[in-house]
Every structure is written in structure tokens, then in C-alpha cells.
Amino acid sequence: MPKRRPRVNPRRRPRNRQSDVKAAWTNKLNLASGAMTMQRQANTARSGIGWCAQLGRATHWLLDISELPMEWLIRLCGWSAIFFVFAIFFFVLKEGAGVLGKLDLKEFLTSPNWRPDSAVRPQYGILALLVGTFSVTTLAMLIAVPLGLGSAVYVSEFAGRRTKETLKVVIELLAAIPSVVWGFVGYMVLGPIIIRLTGAPIGINVLNGGIILALMSVPIIVSVGEDALRAVPDSYREAAAALGANRWETVYRVLFPAAKKGLLAAVLLGVGRAVGETMAVLMATGHAVQIPHSLLDPVRTLTATIAAELGETVAGDDHYAVLFVIGVVLFAVAFAVNLTADVVVNGWRGGRND
Amino acid sequence: MAPSPASTGSEIISIRARDVSLWYGNFQALKNVTLEVKQGLITSLIGPSGCGKTTLLRCFNRINERYGNVTTTGEITVLGKNIYDADVSLSELRKSVGMVFQRPNPLPISVYDNVLFGVQIHTPRRSLTRDQRDAMVESALREVDLWDEIKDRIHKKATRLTLEQQQKLCIARLLPLKPRIILMDEPCSALDAEGTERIETLLESLREKYTVVIVTHNMAQARRASDECIFMLLGELVEHGTTEQIFFNPGDERTEMYIEGRYG
Numbered sequence: 001m002p003k004r005r006p007r008v009n010p011r012r013r014p015r016n017r018q019s020d021v022k023a024a025w026t027n028k029l030n031l032a033s034g035a036m037t038m039q040r041q042a043n044t045a046r047s048g049i050g051w052c053a054q055l056g057r058a059t060h061w062l063l064d065i066s067e068l069p070m071e072w073l074i075r076l077c078g079w080s081a082i083f084f085v086f087a088i089f090f091f092v093l094k095e096g097a098g099v100l101g102k103l104d105l106k107e108f109l110t111s112p113n114w115r116p117d118s119a120v121r122p123q124y125g126i127l128a129l130l131v132g133t134f135s136v137t138t139l140a141m142l143i144a145v146p147l148g149l150g151s152a153v154y155v156s157e158f159a160g161r162r163t164k165e166t167l168k169v170v171i172e173l174l175a176a177i178p179s180v181v182w183g184f185v186g187y188m189v190l191g192p193i194i195i196r197l198t199g200a201p202i203g204i205n206v207l208n209g210g211i212i213l214a215l216m217s218v219p220i221i222v223s224v225g226e227d228a229l230r231a232v233p234d235s236y237r238e239a240a241a242a243l244g245a246n247r248w249e250t251v252y253r254v255l256f257p258a259a260k261k262g263l264l265a266a267v268l269l270g271v272g273r274a275v276g277e278t279m280a281v282l283m284a285t286g287h288a289v290q291i292p293h294s295l296l297d298p299v300r301t302l303t304a305t306i307a308a309e310l311g312e313t314v315a316g317d318d319h320y321a322v323l324f325v326i327g328v329v330l331f332a333v334a335f336a337v338n339l340t341a342d343v344v345v346n347g348w349r350g351g352r353n354d
Numbered sequence: 355m356a357p358s359p360a361s362t363g364s365e366i367i368s369i370r371a372r373d374v375s376l377w378y379g380n381f382q383a384l385k386n387v388t389l390e391v392k393q394g395l396i397t398s399l400i401g402p403s404g405c406g407k408t409t410l411l412r413c414f415n416r417i418n419e420r421y422g423n424v425t426t427t428g429e430i431t432v433l434g435k436n437i438y439d440a441d442v443s444l445s446e447l448r449k450s451v452g453m454v455f456q457r458p459n460p461l462p463i464s465v466y467d468n469v470l471f472g473v474q475i476h477t478p479r480r481s482l483t484r485d486q487r488d489a490m491v492e493s494a495l496r497e498v499d500l501w502d503e504i505k506d507r508i509h510k511k512a513t514r515l516t517l518e519q520q521q522k523l524c525i526a527r528l529l530p531l532k533p534r535i536i537l538m539d540e541p542c543s544a545l546d547a548e549g550t551e552r553i554e555t556l557l558e559s560l561r562e563k564y565t566v567v568i569v570t571h572n573m574a575q576a577r578r579a580s581d582e583c584i585f586m587l588l589g590e591l592v593e594h595g596t597t598e599q600i601f602f603n604p605g606d607e608r609t610e611m612y613i614e615g616r617y618g
């Protein structure tokens with residue numbers, strides 16, 4: 001009987017990399033443990049030389065005992081991340097705590113009146129700010145999700161090798177543009193364009209902020225989404241092709257279901273970016289506290305409010321503390337987004353629906 | 355070159371290849387292959403690893419072209435039509451020429467959707483009633499002897515079945531398309547002995563209804579399961595004959611050596 005030989009074929013596209021996209025993005029610890037494995041391999045290689053078995057064994061022993069502190073170091077890194085998150089949360093909470101007793105929570109959440117400077121009676125209603133954040137983010141996602149997923153599909157499934165490499169570099173460049181620059185683009189470039197096209201009195205508004213945020217989220221969505229699609233085994237594509245599916249049918253009937261977790265992670269990372277973005281929206285949304293009635297109304301977001309007003313407050317006074325309470329609200333929003341992401345991606349009890 | 359095998363009943367030709375050569379980049383994997391596959395028979399492709407069996411099989415539904423660097427010359431006629439003609443629709447070709455792969459590759463959707471995947475691609479949306487679809491799934495799964503085993507799991511993900519069930523499902527999902535030809539590339543290589551046996555039984559039941567071309571590494575399987583055998587070596591077709599001829603009275607000494615297990 002003939003023997004089977006494994007065949008290595010460098011020309012096939014390296015598609016079968018089954019990486020968990022989310023893990024790759026969040027678990028930086030992998031790097032450290034990878035280093036450890038490498039060390040172990042090097043160690044085996046060294047002891048394999050044979051002409052110096054004694055030394056080999058000594059090295060073994062040395063590396064073995066150095067492994068314990070190493071492990072602890074890595075563990076420490078992991079725990080410190082958790083520690084910092086809690087530390088920041090408690091710091092923010094502590095700064096805001098002073099006003100919590102005085103603050104009418106109902107007014108805080110449901111009133112559109114944000115008048116912290118009023119000498120007569122300062123009002124702290126964040127409804128307009130919440131709506132501001134929500135409207136800009138929603139618009140950004142309406143633009144960025146189709147655009148981002150579309151480009152991810154194009155880059156991963158349709159583009160030739162050259163185009164693909166070029167696009168990936170460009171997308172990475174986009175991701176590296178600082179948010180101040182985006183804000184500047186919104187203010188100086190997009191604003192006048194919007195005025196010319198729509199006849200609106202001011203060009204910095206929901207539309208402007210939404211577009212800028214969309215452009216900022218697209219690179220994340222593309223690169224994470226592309227990873228997710230690339231992780232789909234090629235055998236699925238081949239199965240679909242052999243049943244007569246064309247490339248587009250393969251994309252929406254096979255790849256989307258197969259990569260849905262990764263694609264969702266991509267979208268939610270985009271949402272996270274949009275919600276948390278400060279500088280660009282500060283510059284591109286017009287900075288007017290009001291509930292917008294159209295895309296062309298200027299608004300203000302939660303993040304922009306903190307950034308713009310913190311400098312004007314006196315540490316410890318009510319205004320200062322309320323800004324920190326807004327920070328807590330942002331924390332809660334971010335947490336909710338991440339939790340939803342996790343639940344959707346991993347199921348309630350984690351990793352059930354693979 | 356290859357003498358036409360002695361009569362094995364059917365005389366209608368399903369696949370006719372003339373002078374087919376194929377290159378992966380600069381590497382020539384098939385050299386002037388000429389053959390005729392008869393309708394309704396099970397034809398085995400045998401030969402040592404790397405001789406081009408998979409490559410040849412993948413020519414018959416043109417799925418080779420997924421790799422960008424493939425050049426094919428010659429002529430392949432499937433069901434009377436040259437499949438390299440400009441007006442050939444790949445989708446239609448693959449509808450009538452189904453393929454089963456070496457590793458079972460059910461799609462990561464439910465068993466039910468797997469069976470209907472092909473149909474849903476080839477028929478307009480909503481042209482089938484729910485009952486029709488249910489009936490299709492049931493009859494396809496019955497035909498591969500899987501229905502009783504998994505009938506209450508058909509809405510679960512197909513990738514959770516055992517490998518044997520997955521491979522049967524991969525055969526079942528071809529059936530609603532009513533293919534004329536089924537190509538199989540070592541369909542049992544991922545299965546254990548019993549799984550292999552059951553797939554062979556299944557193969558037996560497909561005979562006559564479909565034309566089957568099967569690549570196999572397993573000599574015993576080729577002997578048990580097939581009507582005709584094609585022996586290949588280094589990209590060339592060496593001999594094509596009835597299974598009996600190839601195994602008991604090979605015309606070429608290279609075939610003889612291979613059958614006796616002297617290389618491979």
C-alpha cells in the first residue's frame with residue numbers, strides 16, 4: 001500500500017489559520033506566553049546538541065527555575081490590567097461622589113438643560129448630551145458598518161494580491177491618524193462642503209461628526225472584520241463553489257454565518273471607538289447643547305463636554321463633580337457595549353455556540 | 355495510449371477528456387490525459403501520491419481554477435458539452451457534477467440548510483414551499499442512510515456531527531440538485547474502517563443512478579467498489595480498464611508493479 005506523504009504547498013493561500021479574532025485583539029498576554037514557549041523550545045534545542053549533555057541539563061534546570069518568576073510576572077501583568085480598570089473607575093466615582101447626594105438623578109438623566117454656569121440656579125441635565133452622543137454614534141455606525149464590512153469582504157475575498165496589500169497598508173495608515181487631525185478635517189474641510197451642498201448655516205453638526213466618526217471607525221471594522229473572514233477555513237469556500245455558488249453567494253450564505261462572531265466583534269469595536277471618541281467630535285459637532293431635530297443641527301456629546309469644561313471648573317465644586325458623574329455614565333455605556341459584545345459573541349455562558 | 359477498456363455494459367460516455375494537460379505555474383501536473391468515463395459506472399482513479407489524481411478529478415468540475423495559477427489545455431466534454439467553451443456556466447456545470455472532498459466539509463450552518471444549500475442557489479427564492487423543502491431534506495438524508503440517525507438533529511449545526519455523518523451529509527447535499535456525475539476525492543480517508551465500509555455500501559447504492567468517479571488510495575476499496583479503474587503515474591494516464599483487468603491482468607508493467615505494491 002502506498003504511503004501518504006504530507007504535501008506542503010506554498011502557493012495555496014494561508015487561509016486555514018483558525019485564530020480567534022477577539023482573543024487576538026484583547027489578549028496581549030499571548031505575546032508573553034508565546035515568548036515562554038519559544039524559550040522552552042530553544043531550551044530543548046540546546047539540550048539536544050548532545051556533545052554537552054551536562055551543560056544542557058544545567059540549562060534546563062536554570063530555565064526551569066526561571067520559569068516560576070516568569071509565570072508570576074505574567075500573572076501580575078494580567079491582574080494589573082484589572083486593577084487599573086477598577087482603580088480608574090473608583091477614582092472617577094470618588095471625584096463625582098460629592099455631588100451625588102445633591103444631584104437630582106431624575107433631572108440629571110431627563111432634563112435637556114445643561115447650565116452649569118448659571119449664577120441663579122445651575123442645572124445639570126445631560127439628556128441633550130446623551131442624545132448628542134447617541135445621534136452622532138448612530139449615524140457613524142449607519143455609515144461605517146456597511147462601509148467597513150463591505151471593504152473587509154472586498155479585501156479578503158475579491159481583491160487581488162497587490163490590491164489587497166495596498167489596501168491593508170492604507171487602512172492601517174487611516175487607523176493611525178490622530179483624532180485631532182480628524183477633527184481638523186471635519187472643521188476645515190467637511191464643514192464648508194456640507195454648507196455648500198446643503199445650504200445649512202453651519203457645517204459642523206451631527207452629519208459632520210457622524211461622517212468623521214465613521215471614517216475613524218472604518219479602519220478598525222475593516223481590519224478586525226478581515227481577520228475574521230480570513231480565519232474561515234478555505235474548505236467552506238470550496239464546498240460552496242463546488243455546489244455552484246458564485247463568490248457573492250459564498251460571502252453572504254457561507255462566510256457571514258461562519259465569521260459572524262468576528263464580524264460582530266469588529267462592529268462593536270467600531271461602536272466603542274465612536275462612543276469614546278472625544279477630540280474629533282468636539283471639533284466637528286458644533287458644540288451646541290440641544291436635542292437635534294435634523295442631521296444639520298449642531299450637538300454636543302458627553303465626551304466633548306468633559307473635555308471642554310473640565311479646565312474651567314474649580315476642583316471639588318459641583319460642576320467639577322458632575323463632569324465626573326458623566327464619566328461614570330460613559331463608563332457604564334462602554335461597559336454595556338462590551339458586555340453585549342461578549343454575550344453576543346460568546347453566548348451567556350461563554351463559548352457555547354461554536 | 356490508453357486502450358479503451360473491454361465492454362462493461364453501459365456505452366454512453368459521461369466524461370470524455372482529450373489530451374488534457376495542466377500546469378500549476380510551471381509545474382506540469384497532468385500530461386496529455388485522454389479518457390472516457392462511462393455513464394452509470396463507478397470508476398476509480400488510482401496511483402501513487404502526487405500523481406495527479408486529485409488534479410484530474412478537479413478538472414471535471416473546473417474547481418481547479420480557484421487556484422489562480424492554473425493553466426489547462428485540451429478538451430473535456432461532460433455530458434456532451436465541452437466544459438471549457440466560453441458559454442459554459444460554472445454554476446450549471448457544478449450543479450450536474452457534484453463533488454465530495456477528502457475531508458468532510460459541511461458548511462457551518464444547520465444540517466437542513468446544508469442539504470438545501472445547492473437548491474437554494476439554483477432556484478429562485480421562495481419557489482419551494484416549506485413542505486417541498488422538508489421532503490427534499492428527508493429524501494436526501496434517507497438516500498445516504500442518515501435520516502433515522504439524525505432526524506431530530508437536522509436543525510443543529512452540521513459541523514457537530516461525527517466525521518462519518520458529515521461525509522454522508524456532504525454526499526446528501528448533492529442529491530437535491532439531481533447531479534448526473536459525482537466526483538469523490540478519497541472520501542473515506544478521514545474515516546475509520548467501519549465508516550469506510552458504510553460509505554462503500556452507500557456507493558454501491560449510488561451506482562447506475564449516478565456516474566461516480568472516485569479517487570482512492572485504498573487498493574482494496576478500488577477493487578471492491580469500482581467497475582473500472584484508471585491508473586495514473588506522474589501526471590500520465592497509464593492504463594484504463596475494467597477493475598478485473600487492472601487487478602488481474604494489467605496490460606502495462608507499471609500498473610502491475612503498482613498493484614503488487616512495489617511503489618507508491
Ligand SMILES: Nc1ncnc2c1ncn2[C@@H]1O[C@H](COP(=O)(O)OP(=O)(O)O)[C@@H](O)[C@H]1O
Binds near residue numbers: 011012378407
Ligand atoms: N494548488 C497546487 N499548486 C501547485 N502544485 C500543486 C497544487 N495541487 C497539487 N499540486 C501538485 O501537483 C501534483 C499532483 O497533485 P495531486 O493531484 O494532488 O496528486 P494526488 O491527488 O494524486 O496525490 C503534486 O506534485 C502536487 O504537489
Ligand SMILES: [Mg+2]
Binds near residue numbers: 407408409569
Ligand atoms: Mg489527492
